Amino acid sequence: MPALAFRTTDRQIVKACKTVLERSGHFDKQRGIEKDDNGFLIYTNKSVENADLETITLQEFPELGDLQTSLELILVSTDAQKSSLGSRSLSSLKHAVQSVLQPLMVPSVSTEQLVQILNKVPQRYYIYGRFLLLSSSSFESIPEWQSLAQHDASFANEFYKLLADKMNVTHIALNAPISGDNDNAMRKPTSLVCLYGDFGLNVDRESILVPSRENFMRELWAVTRQNSISQTWAPRYTMFSRGNIKEKARVLEFENVVNKTVADLYAGIGYFAFSYAQRGAVPVLCWEINPWSVEGLLRGAKANKWKAQLVQHSEDWVIEAKKDSIPNLVVFLEDNRYAISRIRAATAVDTFNFNVSHINMGLLPSSEESWSIAIELAALSSEDNVALHVHANVAQSDIDSWSRRTEFTLRQLLDEVSSSSSVALTHIEKIKSFAPGVMHICGDFLVQKR
Structure with missing residues (x-):
């Protein structure tokens, strides 16, 4: 079950937020504070049933007061298990990939190959509403994964279907950098790879430049909240920088x-x-x-x-x-x-x-x-x-x-x-x-x- 955490890039806010949460009894002493590529995570002891941030607001933490403008409320999975290599926990994505892969494995794939795939599961990924966005360097790029897909043409689709269920999402895609070409003045994420789910109608020049109302209605719209502000975007046509x-x-x-x-x-x-x-x-x-x-x-x-x-x-x-x-x-x-x-x-x-x-x-x-x-x-x-x-x-x-x-x-x-x-x-x-x-x-x- 995912837990609520606050993210901030301001080191001074970290201590202030921790102190306030401790006084109100909302600080998770077991997980505490972690540092990631996007700042600091301050864990709360609150958990939720649904991984959709649109149903959650900072109003659940009125004690934070003015600090709210410097904090982002996010969800972090707590269903991790211990790795056999030591005390470090597997990420929830790695845990989900492992639990989905094992029953799908073909006999010719060894345990060593499974480990190689798990080692390439991205450490960084994002869930926006019901949309899972993987980083560009993922397990799909290694020979062990590709050999699995070659053995069975339906393997990849079945894998992503089970992974989506496990991660409580409906869409999965691979991220890619925005092209700096002069022809990409609209900053469209031209290399986004859609792996699972119905993202909308086919992309063509007309749908990019002059989209219809049906284009808008059929498209996947991602959602998130930062600094108590909601933002919405279509991942195939626009970018979002956390x-x-x-x-x-x-x-x-x-x-x-x-x-x-x-x-x-x-x-x-x-x-x-x-x-x-x-x-x-x-x-x-x-x-x-x-x-x-x-x-x-x-x-x-x-x-x-x-x-x-x-x-x-x-x-x-x-x-x-x-x-x-x-x-x-x-x-x-x-x-x-x-x-x-x-x-x-x-x-x-x-x-x-x-x-x-x-x-x-x-x-x-x-x-x-x-x-x-x-x-x-x-x-x-x-x-x-x-x-x-x-x-x-x-x-x-x-x-x-x-x-x-x-x-x-x-x-x-x-x-x-x-x-x-x-x-x-x-x-x-x-x-x-x-x-x-x-x-x-x-x-x-x-x-x-x-």
């Missing part, structure tokens, strides 16, 4: 957000836009070209009980004037190069105040194509101070030079639209390791109007 939880938590602490406008030029499924909405921005203006990401954003907004307004590229933006009817998020299904004309048309309406205080540019490996757009939006803002959040993948040895070059470029762009304003670097946030020697960072730059 490692961004640290930056999402930082956004929840930003100043000058409540009742201000925020612009997110690469909104995706609402990775950072949702954190701005949770912080109190009204509205968050989102630009996104992937219709699947937009659908995920709209579904996620509904799950969070936020009002979202969708504006197609061919449509005029009808601005809500009444305060009680202003949407939390306005989603433009179009390229962000149209952001300037959208805002110029909106500011021509007396009832619209473009008081943008934060502009987010979350595209990787570089968001440089949108820097000039962000600078012009900052110049159009009625706010005296506008924070630009520039994301990028940068070699650790080049972070200082990247910071100087970016500040210089932004200053040049600003001089072209407003010679009486200034821009300066205020902070560099190292979000996560992207590759050996490469960091995903976010540079904060403040535009000040004199």
Whole structure:
């Protein structure tokens, strides 16, 4: 039966969370605290019958108070057994693979080959609702596994059917990195391998660019919660990065957000836009070209009980004037190069105040194509101070030079639209390791109007 645990990337939060859980009697002293690739796990002594996080909320732990914004609630299986190699427990996935493989094994496969397969079961995997996502390097890649599949054409399907039942999921897939090709501007996970379950209609160019309502209805939608915020996405068409939880938590602490406008030029499924909405921005203006990401954003907004307004590229933006009817998020299904004309048309309406205080540019490996757009939006803002959040993948040895070059470029762009304003670097946030020697960072730059 899975147990509830909290994950955080902030080492200081670990001790505070443990202390609060101990006082309330909710801390699991036996499992305690573990460190994994995505931060720290603080185990609770609560268990649940169903591995669906959508039925669980942080409201079950009111004693955590303000700490909740820095914690992610997850499920961890507790049905592990001891390994014959020592006291270390098998992961629940490894345990499930072993219990499923043994009755399916063909006589020609030895115990040694079984051990080889179990040794390649990924240590890291994720369950999103009823969807099991395996890491790209899995047991499928080794000769021992491939020999099993060769003996029986139906073996793999039967194996994954039993594994799905054991793990209490309905869909299984292998993860793969997002292609950096120029043809993959929508950041679609092109190499995702679907292993089990009905993921939806066949993928073709039309379903990617102009999906129908049937495409949306038939597709598998994954769900999770981070920092008390629900997010939804279609794994075959959009990406989700758990490692961004640290930056999402930082956004929840930003100043000058409540009742201000925020612009997110690469909104995706609402990775950072949702954190701005949770912080109190009204509205968050989102630009996104992937219709699947937009659908995920709209579904996620509904799950969070936020009002979202969708504006197609061919449509005029009808601005809500009444305060009680202003949407939390306005989603433009179009390229962000149209952001300037959208805002110029909106500011021509007396009832619209473009008081943008934060502009987010979350595209990787570089968001440089949108820097000039962000600078012009900052110049159009009625706010005296506008924070630009520039994301990028940068070699650790080049972070200082990247910071100087970016500040210089932004200053040049600003001089072209407003010679009486200034821009300066205020902070560099190292979000996560992207590759050996490469960091995903976010540079904060403040535009000040004199």
